[in-house]
Amino acid sequence: MKFGFFLRAGMIAILVMVSGWSAQAQFGAPSENSAFSIAQAQLIQPEELSRLLHAGGADKPLVLQVGSRVLFDQAHIAGSEYAGAGSQAAGLQQLQSRVAPLSRKSFIVLYCGCCPWNRCPNIAPAINLLHGLGFTRVKALYLADNFGTDWADKGYPVERGR
Amino acid sequence: MSADANRHSTDTVSVGSEVTYRTRIWISSFLFAGLVLGTCLAASAPAAFAADSHVNRKAPEFVREDLNGTSIDLRSYRGKVVLLDFWATWCAPCQIEMPFFAAWQREYGPQGLQVIGISMDDDPGPVRRLVAKMKLNYPVAMGDATLGEQYGGVLGLPLTYLIDRNGVVRTQFKGEIDVKTIEKQLKLMLAHR
Numbered sequence: 001m002k003f004g005f006f007l008r009a010g011m012i013a014i015l016v017m018v019s020g021w022s023a024q025a026q027f028g029a030p031s032e033n034s035a036f037s038i039a040q041a042q043l044i045q046p047e048e049l050s051r052l053l054h055a056g057g058a059d060k061p062l063v064l065q066v067g068s069r070v071l072f073d074q075a076h077i078a079g080s081e082y083a084g085a086g087s088q089a090a091g092l093q094q095l096q097s098r099v100a101p102l103s104r105k106s107f108i109v110l111y112c113g114c115c116p117w118n119r120c121p122n123i124a125p126a127i128n129l130l131h132g133l134g135f136t137r138v139k140a141l142y143l144a145d146n147f148g149t150d151w152a153d154k155g156y157p158v159e160r161g162r
Numbered sequence: 163m164s165a166d167a168n169r170h171s172t173d174t175v176s177v178g179s180e181v182t183y184r185t186r187i188w189i190s191s192f193l194f195a196g197l198v199l200g201t202c203l204a205a206s207a208p209a210a211f212a213a214d215s216h217v218n219r220k221a222p223e224f225v226r227e228d229l230n231g232t233s234i235d236l237r238s239y240r241g242k243v244v245l246l247d248f249w250a251t252w253c254a255p256c257q258i259e260m261p262f263f264a265a266w267q268r269e270y271g272p273q274g275l276q277v278i279g280i281s282m283d284d285d286p287g288p289v290r291r292l293v294a295k296m297k298l299n300y301p302v303a304m305g306d307a308t309l310g311e312q313y314g315g316v317l318g319l320p321l322t323y324l325i326d327r328n329g330v331v332r333t334q335f336k337g338e339i340d341v342k343t344i345e346k347q348l349k350l351m352l353a354h355r
Binding site: 073 | 250252253254255256282283284305306307310311315316317318319320336337338
């Protein structure tokens with residue numbers, strides 16, 4: 001009876017330890033280049049950005065695409081600019097050049113949408129660069145799946161071409 | 163008593179039929195309203211980026227040179243099932259799928275499968291390196307905005323099309339999909355001659 005009790009207790013303890021280790025492996029601290037590393041407060045949702053763009057005025061942000069040029073050429077957020085892929089040194093250089101003349105208080109929204117959010121290699125390096133340069137009003141557009149699904153297909157304004 | 167009972171029974175049936183009739187009218191009205199609303203919403207959506215816009219339609223034809231300079235003419239693959247994979251070197255989920263596609267090309271190639279990769283990278287350099295590293299056994303060409311627009315806008319990766327032996331798009335897989343789902347559909351299409 002006692003042996004059975006200890007056996008069951010031991011098995012439960014092992015299960016708890018294994019599940020804890022698994023959770024840590026799965027949800028451990030994200031790397032600095034992962035989109036998961038971007039704090040919730042630094043995100044902006046598509047609906048909110050669309051509203052700001054539509055309203056215009058002083059709160060209209062500068063919107064920069066920091067992903068694929070080929071995807072940008074097909075469709076991009078109306079009024080946005082291509083600023084180089086955040087995952088590449090040349091892309092970050094292009095982004096740095098674009099923002100160089102701007103006030104550090106400028107409202108800037110970065111987006112990519114190349115792939116699912118947790119797989120995006122571009123957005124985190126780009127936002128980290130702007131923070132490093134001292135920009136204080138930078139947001140990352142949260143596109144859960146990709147630009148097509150979460151922006152274009154939902155009818156938010158897009159433009160084609162360069 | 164019997165006649166009263168019969169009359170009562172008849173009345174009940176009559177009232178029941180009336181209720182059923184009204185219910186049907188209401189349901190029909192709701193369905194019709196839903197249909198009209200759905201049509202209006204579909205009409206107001208940006209047509210160029212409509213999801214699944216090519217499913218059950220002829221696959222847009224294209225001729226491209228692969229990374230080795232060999233011509234890829236989609237039309238020349240009629241009679242085969244084509245797995246058309248839009249991918250990029252910066253797309254992590256794409257790179258999870260590609261070894262499976264290479265394995266399927268080996269396994270199902272004799273049954274009529276042809277995998278074609280279209281890289282949406284801006285520059286062919288990293289594409290050549292990755293294709294060599296992964297030892298892909300199927301042709302890969304560089305894509306661009308023109309080809310993307312032909313397919314309704316490739317605005318996120320991975321994006322995979324299954325095209326049947328008659329050149330008709332049968333399925334579109336958008337985003338990170340379990341490869342078993344793709345393989346299951348692929349095998350069904352290969353079995354259909």
